[in-house]
Amino acid sequence: MEPVAGSPVLVDLVYQRLLAAIIDCSLPPGRRIVQAELADQLGVSRAPVSHALMVLKHQGLLREAGRKGLEVAPIEPLRLRNLYHVRAALDGLGARTAAERVAAGGMPAADLAMLHDIYKRGTRLGDEASITAHVQADTDFHRAIYEISGNAAIDETLESLWPHLQRSMVFVLEAHASREQAWQEHRDILAAIEAGQPDQAAQRAFDHADKAGRYTEERLRQG
Numbered sequence: 001m002e003p004v005a006g007s008p009v010l011v012d013l014v015y016q017r018l019l020a021a022i023i024d025c026s027l028p029p030g031r032r033i034v035q036a037e038l039a040d041q042l043g044v045s046r047a048p049v050s051h052a053l054m055v056l057k058h059q060g061l062l063r064e065a066g067r068k069g070l071e072v073a074p075i076e077p078l079r080l081r082n083l084y085h086v087r088a089a090l091d092g093l094g095a096r097t098a099a100e101r102v103a104a105g106g107m108p109a110a111d112l113a114m115l116h117d118i119y120k121r122g123t124r125l126g127d128e129a130s131i132t133a134h135v136q137a138d139t140d141f142h143r144a145i146y147e148i149s150g151n152a153a154i155d156e157t158l159e160s161l162w163p164h165l166q167r168s169m170v171f172v173l174e175a176h177a178s179r180e181q182a183w184q185e186h187r188d189i190l191a192a193i194e195a196g197q198p199d200q201a202a203q204r205a206f207d208h209a210d211k212a213g214r215y216t217e218e219r220l221r222q223g
Contacts, residue, residue: 014042015052022061022072023166024132033062033070061163077220080168083161084213088206090154091142095189095205096198097149103196111148112194118144119190123183127176134173135166141186145193145205168216182212 018038021027033053039046053070056062065071101107122137139162146155173179185208192201 010044011048011051014044014048015055017042018049018052018056019061019163020132022056023135023163023170024130025167025170027072029072029074031072032065032068033072059160059163075164075167075220077217080164080220081213081217083164084209084216087158087161087165088209088213090158091145091209092202092206094142094146094149094151094154095193096202097151098145099193099196099198099201101148101150102193103198107148115141115144115148115190115193119183119186122186125179131170131174134179135169138169138173138182138186139166145189168220169212171216171219172212178215182208 018027027033035046035049035053039049042049053062057064057070061073062070063073098107102112118137118140122141125134125137143155146152146158173182185204189201189204189208192204
């Protein structure tokens with residue numbers, strides 16, 4: 001983690017750095033949290049670190065570890081699978097609603113252009129890109145669908161779940177073949193939305209998230 005420069009929003013900057021480290025497993029599950037070490041790494045006092053850690057604990061990304069203080073929470077297979085059940089349902093709803101807007105002639109061309117642009121950027125990421133970049137590109141694609149669906153409640157509902165999902169996505173996207181498969185499925189979802197096919201779009205989006213959940217759960221159980 002790189003040092004954080006002074007800023008009026010120092011706590012938020014520290015929080016974002018720690019969150020990114022938890023998501024990409026620079027701070028892996030089970031890692032003991034030592035405030036003094038983190039403060040030194042980030043170049044800040046302990047106060048903003050302490051505040052950021054409390055937020056992360058509230059989100060379930062950190063947990064109490066007895067006398068050791070806090071540690072990075074484990075990624076529990078069953079919990080993760082349940083999160084993917086929720087995501088799959090909402091992904092299907094978002095894709096369906098977006099396709100319905102296209103079918104009704106109510107989808108602005110700029111919205112579809114944005115989704116295409118995000119899709120293209122994701123497919124252009126090569127093996128030299130960090131796993132964090134691959135996870136973010138995948139996340140951006142799905143959140144763009146929520147946005148163009150016109151139903152803001154979808155993204156609002158999933159907002160607090162994404163850090164947990166993104167930690168697990170590292171296991172899915174670390175393999176090149178998995179990344180290629182994911183973007184092929186993204187292409188199929190995009191095609192159904194653009195064609196104004198609500199049923200196909202919903203099913204493809206649901207299947208994509210559901211398969212990712214099952215695959216990730218299996219990987220976690222295998223250790």
